Amino acid sequence: xxxxxxxxxxxxxxxxxxxxxxxxxxxxxxxxxxxxxxxxxxxxxxxxxxxxxxxxxxxxxxxxxxxxxxxxxxxxxxxxxxxxxxxxxxxxxxxxxxxxxxxxxxxxxxxxxxxxxxxxxxxxxxxxxxxxxxxxxxxxxxxxxxxxxxxxxxxxxxxxxxxxxxxxxxxxxxxxxxxxxxxxxxxxxxxxxxxxxxxxxxxxxxxxxxxxxxxxxxxxxxxxxxxxxxxxxxxxxxxxxxxxxxxxxxxxxxxxxxxxxxxxxxxxxxxxxxxxxxxxxxxxxxxxxxxxxxxxxxxxxxxxxxxxxxxxxxxxxxxxxxxxxxxxxxxxxxxxxxxxxxxxxxxxxxxxxxxxxxxxxxxxxxxxxxxxxxxxxxxxxxxxxxxxxxxxxxxx
Amino acid sequence: xxxxxxxxxxxxxxxxxxxxxxxxxxxxxxxxxxxxxxxxxxxxxxxxxxxxxxxxxxxxxxxxxxxxxxxxxxxxxxxxxxxxxxxxxxxxxxxxxxxxxxxxxxxxxxxxxxxxxxxxxxxxxxxxxxxxxxxxxxxxxxxxxxxxxxxxxxxxxxxxxxxxxxxxxxxxxxxxxxxxxxxxxxxxxxxxxxxxxxxxxxxxxxxxxxxxxxxxxxxxxxxxxxxxxxxxxxxxxxxxxxxxxxxxxxxxxxxxxxxxxxxxxxxxxxxxxxxxxxxxxxxxxxxxxxxxxxxxxxxxxxxxxxxxxxxxxxxxxxxxxxxxxxxxxxxxxxxxxxxxxxxxxxxxxxxxxxxxxxxxxxxxxxxxxxxxxxx
Numbered sequence: 221x222x223x224x225x226x227x228x229x230x231x232x233x234x235x236x237x238x239x240x241x242x243x244x245x246x247x248x249x250x251x252x253x254x255x256x257x258x259x260x261x262x263x264x265x266x267x268x269x270x271x272x273x274x275x276x277x278x279x280x281x282x283x284x285x286x287x288x289x290x291x292x293x294x295x296x297x298x299x300x301x302x303x304x305x306x307x308x309x310x311x312x313x314x315x316x317x318x319x320x321x322x323x324x325x326x327x328x329x330x331x332x333x334x335x336x337x338x339x340x341x342x343x344x345x346x347x348x349x350x351x352x353x354x355x356x357x358x359x360x361x362x363x364x365x366x367x368x369x370x371x372x373x374x375x376x377x378x379x380x381x382x383x384x385x386x387x388x389x390x391x392x393x394x395x396x397x398x399x400x401x402x403x404x405x406x407x408x409x410x411x412x413x414x415x416x417x418x419x420x421x422x423x424x425x426x427x428x429x430x431x432x433x434x435x436x437x438x439x440x441x442x443x444x445x446x447x448x449x450x451x452x453x454x455x456x457x458x459x460x461x462x463x464x465x466x467x468x469x470x471x472x473x474x475x476x477x478x479x480x481x482x483x484x485x486x487x488x489x490x491x492x493x494x495x496x497x498x499x500x501x502x503x504x505x506x507x508x509x510x511x512x513x514x515x516x517x518x519x520x521x522x523x524x525x526x527x528x529x530x531x532x533x534x535x536x537x538x539x540x541x542x543x544x545x546x547x548x549x550x551x552x553x554x555x556x557x558x559x560x561x562x563x564x565x566x567x568x569x570x571x572x573x574x575x576x577x578x579x580x581x582x583x584x585x586x587x588x589x590x591x592x593x594x595x596x597x598x599x600x601x602x603x604x605x606x607x608x609x610x611x612x613x614x615x616x
Numbered sequence: 617x618x619x620x621x622x623x624x625x626x627x628x629x630x631x632x633x634x635x636x637x638x639x640x641x642x643x644x645x646x647x648x649x650x651x652x653x654x655x656x657x658x659x660x661x662x663x664x665x666x667x668x669x670x671x672x673x674x675x676x677x678x679x680x681x682x683x684x685x686x687x688x689x690x691x692x693x694x695x696x697x698x699x700x701x702x703x704x705x706x707x708x709x710x711x712x713x714x715x716x717x718x719x720x721x722x723x724x725x726x727x728x729x730x731x732x733x734x735x736x737x738x739x740x741x742x743x744x745x746x747x748x749x750x751x752x753x754x755x756x757x758x759x760x761x762x763x764x765x766x767x768x769x770x771x772x773x774x775x776x777x778x779x780x781x782x783x784x785x786x787x788x789x790x791x792x793x794x795x796x797x798x799x800x801x802x803x804x805x806x807x808x809x810x811x812x813x814x815x816x817x818x819x820x821x822x823x824x825x826x827x828x829x830x831x832x833x834x835x836x837x838x839x840x841x842x843x844x845x846x847x848x849x850x851x852x853x854x855x856x857x858x859x860x861x862x863x864x865x866x867x868x869x870x871x872x873x874x875x876x877x878x879x880x881x882x883x884x885x886x887x888x889x890x891x892x893x894x895x896x897x898x899x900x901x902x903x904x905x906x907x908x909x910x911x912x913x914x915x916x917x918x919x920x921x922x923x924x925x926x927x928x929x930x931x932x933x934x935x936x937x938x939x940x941x942x943x944x945x946x947x948x949x950x951x952x953x954x955x956x957x958x959x960x961x962x963x964x965x966x967x968x969x970x971x972x973x974x975x976x977x978x979x980x981x982x983x984x985x986x987x988x989x990x991x
Contacts, residue, residue, distance in 0.1 A: 293753050294682045295709030321683030322758065360755035364681050369710060369749045372861035375873060376854040470987060473980030477761040480991050484757045494990045500709055602854035606876060611848045614876045616894060616933040 255449040257438075260263045260420045261521070262412040264451040266336060272350060274407060281383045282405025284597050285398050290373040291357050293364035296320060299402065302328045302362065304578070305594055306548040308525030309409065309609065314533025322361040325478045325499065327533035332522040332592060335407040336452055342515045342531040344458065349403030354395075360485065361478050371395040379600035380541055413521060415586040427586055434583025437576050442545070444595045446566055446582075453520040453587060458502045461511040462549025465498035466532040498558045499532060513559035524588035538581045546570045546577065657724050657832050660795045663771025665776040670793025672772060673786055675972040678762050679746060681753035684708050687745065687790070690716045696906025697722075697797060702847060702914025703856055704841035707753045711856035713847075713863065713878065715914035718907035720965060721900060723795040727837050728791060730912035731881045732897040733867075738791035746786075750859035755784035765980040796970065799902055802962035810957045816956025819949045825926070827939060834901035834960065839881035841895045842940055846877050849912035894935050905961035911986045919954050 268274055285291060289298040302316045302324070303309045309331040311317050316324035326342050334340065340352035357370070358361035358591035374380045374393035387401065418426035427435065439445045447455050468475045483493045486504040491502070502511035515531040523529065528536040535541045543552065548569035550556045557563055573578070669862055673679060674687045690712075691697040699705065706712035714730050722728070727735040734740050746754045752920035763769045763781040770781065778785035794891045801808045809817070820826055828836050852857045864872035867883040881895040896912045910916045916925055925931070927950065930940035945953070965971075 290709075292709060293709065293749065294684070296682070321678070321681065334718060360681075360758045364753065364755065366749035366753070368862040368866045369858060372858040372865065373710075375861060376858055471982055473765050473982045476983055476986060477758070477765045477980060480761045480764070481755075481758050483991065484761070496991065497987055579620075604852050604854055605857060605873075607852050608848060608852060611846070611851055611876055614846070616843075616846075616877060616935070 241494035255445050255447075255455065258416065258420060258445070258449060258453060259451040260417045261333065261336075261410065261414075261451050261571050262417070264336065266407050266410065267338075268407065269348065269350065272404060274404050275387065277383065278387045278401050279408055280405075281380070281387055282401035282403070284380075284383075284599060285402050286405055287596050288599050290377075291363065291365060291370050291398060293319060293366070293369075297363065299356065299363075302356075303331045305592065305596075306340065308332070308522060308527075309592070313528065314468060314528050314536075315478075316362070317476070318361045319359075319364040321458045322364075322475050323472075323478055324361050325475065325482050325487040326531055329518065330522050330526045331406050331409050333410050333452065333519060334412070334539065335403065335518075336410075337454075337519070338456055339516070341361070343505055344456075345505055349406050350399050353399040353402045357399075360481065362498070367395045370398070373602075374398065376602045376605060378603050379599050396433065409592070411589050411592060414589040417589075419586070427445050428582065430579050431586050432583075433576075434579035434581070435586075437572065437580045438583055441572065441576065442570055442580055443566060444545075447517045454517040456516060458511065458514040458516050459564045460501070460515075460557055460559060461535055461545075461567050462556040462560075462563045463513075463515075463530045463532065463544075464551055464557060466534055469497070500559075501531070510562055511583045513557045514561050520584060520587045522588050522592075524585050525591055537575070538584050542577050542580050542584075545570045622921060643864065656802070657721060657799065660723055660798070663776070663792055665772070666778075666789050666792040667796050668793075669769075669772040669776045669778075670789035670791065671672050671796070671972045672769070672974075673763075674793055677758050677978055678766075678976070679752065679754060679786070680707070681755070681758075681790050683710060683762075684969055685768050687752075688971075690751075691719050693971050694964060696720055696903045696961075696964070698907040700908070702909050703849060706750050706856075706859050708805070710750050710859045710862075711853060712750065713850045713856050714912055715909065717899070718903050719794060720797045720903045720906070721799055721833065722797065723791065724798075725835075725837075725900070727897065730877075730896045730899075731839075732839055733881075733884050738794055739787045739790055742787045742790045743791050750862055753946075754787075759786065762980070765983070766977065767981060768977075797965055799962045800965065802902070803959040804956075805962075812952050812955035813959035814952065814956075816949075816952035816959075819945065819953045820956055823926075823943045823945065823949075823953075825953075828898045829901050835898040837898070839892065839895035839897050840937045840939075841880070841893075841933050841935040843894075843933040843936045844896075844911045844913065844925075845915055845931050847915050850878070850913070851876060880912070886893040891935055894933055899956060901960050903961045905958050906964060919957050920950070923950050923953050923957075 286299045289295050291298060294380070299320065302311050304311060311328035314327060316326065316328035316433060318324040337347050341355070346352040346355050357365045358367070371393065374384070374395070380393050384390040384397060388394065388397040390397060390440040415426045415431070436562070438448075447457060447459060448568070449455055466475075469479050482499075483496050488496065488504075492500070498513065500512045502514040503509070505511075523538070527538075528534065529538070529541050535544060544550065545567070546569065549563060549567040619904065677683050678687045679688075680686065684709065685705075690699050690706075692699055695718070698804045699716035702715060704712040704714060704716035717730065723738060728738070728741045731861050734744060743756075744751075747756060760781060760783045763773075763786070766840045773779065773785060776785070776789060778789070799805065803813065828838070828840060830836050850860050855884060860878075864875055864879065864883070868886070869875065869879055869883060877894060881897070882890065882893045885892055904910070904919060908917060908919075910919070910922050916922050923945070926940075927943045927945050929942040930936055
């Protein structure tokens with residue numbers, strides 16, 4: 221009961237905050253009012269860009285494109301290769317698998333609920349799904365595709381030609397519209413019926429006793445709610461919580477190649493390129509020293525299926541994640557961020573008991589419902605654009 | 617007699633030779649032509665360490681995007697560094713729309729590719745081949761970091777005087793290696809042509825072949841339309857057609873989706889009257905015996921067929937060069953002409969001095985003590 225009260229109070233405060241912001245008043249500082257309470261996901265609306273409305277035909281096209289490896293360099297990997305429905309719409313290794321001949325350097329994030337977020341990628345480098353898709357399809361250690369060859373491939377697939385014409389009015393498929401369709405499809409990949417959602421909507425039996433105790437830790441002693449709050453279980457802030465560098469960079473030549481490439485590709489200074497030994501996160505966007513090692517707070521939704529965790533996939537279980545926070549943002553060997561000066565002051569040793577830890581882990585599972593497995597669509601085939609007779613008729 | 621003398625002399629001697637050449641002519645920069653065979657090609661001075669590095673790079677699949685193909689995938693040593701298919705294989709995931717050009721003597725050219733779109737140097741050609749999405753699709757920043765992960769390359773770049781590996785040095789080293797791909801044992805150059813070939817040489821001059829196939833490289837370096845029929849496999853196979861679409865789209869060719877012919881050098885100049893549609897660079901006639909099939913699209917399989925094609929006055933095209941007309945050659949003239957063309961070809965360059973024969977590492981070795989190393 222107290223939970224419900226707290227939720228409605230918090231909703232009220234959030235509403236006040238929004239009205240205040242719209243009216244141009246100075247926004248209240250969150251610390252004064254406490255973080256937003258957890259809320260059912262269907263209490264917020266999926267943001268739909270005004271220039272990319274959802275239609276059934278667009279979503280169907282986007283689904284096919286999401287699974288189509290021809291939107292990549294060598295036509296061997298698609299969006300779904302690194303965001304595999306059977307791996308939580310993510311990739312179940314620390315670093316995403318990457319383009320053939322490479323490995324990525326960050327953990328692949330789940331597509332489920334991703335389009336609620338105001339920005340995409342671990343450091344928020346894409347402002348929308350429409351911007352994220354091409355960045356991934358074209359990135360050297362991701363899809364490594366180029367616009368011209370990908371657009372050329374679409375033109376030779378009659379079903380796509382017809383669908384792009386119907387959905388976008390394209391005479392020939394435009395690659396930019398492929399990303400719009402994919403983003404539209406991704407907006408349908410949501411999960412609003414988790415045990416937590418059901419509980420927050422009034423089904424008191426949706427959470428076990430253990431999970432209810434875990435919820436109390438989450439909102440109390442654990443302090444998790446400070447960042448993992450609201451309907452998305454993230455405030456979308458960029459925070460350095462102390463995650464140490466992935467050791468794979470010390471042990472894997474292929475990972476070392478990508479590490480240096482990323483420094484280069486993300487516009488590091490010469491000095492930064494030479495000296496970097498960890499992912500500088502938000503710094504690559506802002507070039508502010510205080511943003512080194514900051515990453516966007518991830519949603520906790522669907523995490524039952526998306527291990528490993530953290531921007532670099534350092535932890536393979538939720539138990540490890542909880543231990544990391546319990547130790548004050550430090551792994552069992554005492555390793556932490558290479559930018560301790562930027563580590564968030566809220567990350568402190570928690571002194572959780574074993575029971576509290578297991579309760580917390582049990583509660584974290586309530587952020588996930590059934591696993592969302594789908595049948596992959598059959599992909600349309602290439603077809604020659606001209607017949608031999610048409611080619612023979614050409615007068616030169 | 618053409619030999620790569622410089623490969624056999626020490627670096628010190630090379631420097632001396634370069635200084636001497638410089639003393640003779642102040643116009644030389646970097647590369648000096650140390651000798652000129654009477655009827656052969658000018659000999660190029662080669663930096664052995666740089667060429668050796670370029671050789672390793674040329675055969676290394678890791679310099680393509682997905683590490684599946686090397687330069688040698690389309691430029692096969694046993695085929696005169698061309699490819700035996702009519703159309704080059706291209707990058708995995710797509711095909712190609714042109715015949716792979718043999719690379720022997722490529723360093724003697726001043727304009728490259730069938731449409732002549734690169735007329736600067738082999739450094740630019742190397743860049744285009746490595747980075748084009750339908751060719752090797754390599755992000756050169758990743759290439760550079762791959763190379764830096766291989767200790768053998770670190771040694772070789774150092775030995776070549778390049779210092780730390782960079783994509784700029786790759787684009788210098790590969791052209792240096794390409795200089796070593798020079799014709800060897802060519803009867804025409806050594807004066808050991810057969811009587812038939814000598815008779816064919818007279819036919820070659822008399823029938824006007826030499827008006828375009830001129831000079832030591834047997835090319836005028838210009839683009840002409842000879843009416844070569846289109847290779848319909850470009851359009852009938854969507855794998856090839858997608859590369860063609862990507863290319864013509866990128867080159868800014870109008871109405872490229874409707875295009876059913878290869879625009880050739882039109883990609884460069886885009887003449888409004890389309891009079892340069894279907895014009896292609898006059899190819900060198902050297903090493904033809906190694907580089908079948910022929911023409912920009914591999915449409916002609918044998919030299920006999922090529923000679924028949926010209927004897928008939930070429931193919932049909934409204935832009936066809938006025939010089940193309942029936943030649944009325946006798947069978948004897950035709951076979952002599954073929955013999956002459958064959959006399960312009962030498963030995964296969966397939967020995968270890970040309971082909972990198974050591975295995976590449978299966979995995980990239982880890983840089984030890986990484987935390988304490990400068991990247």
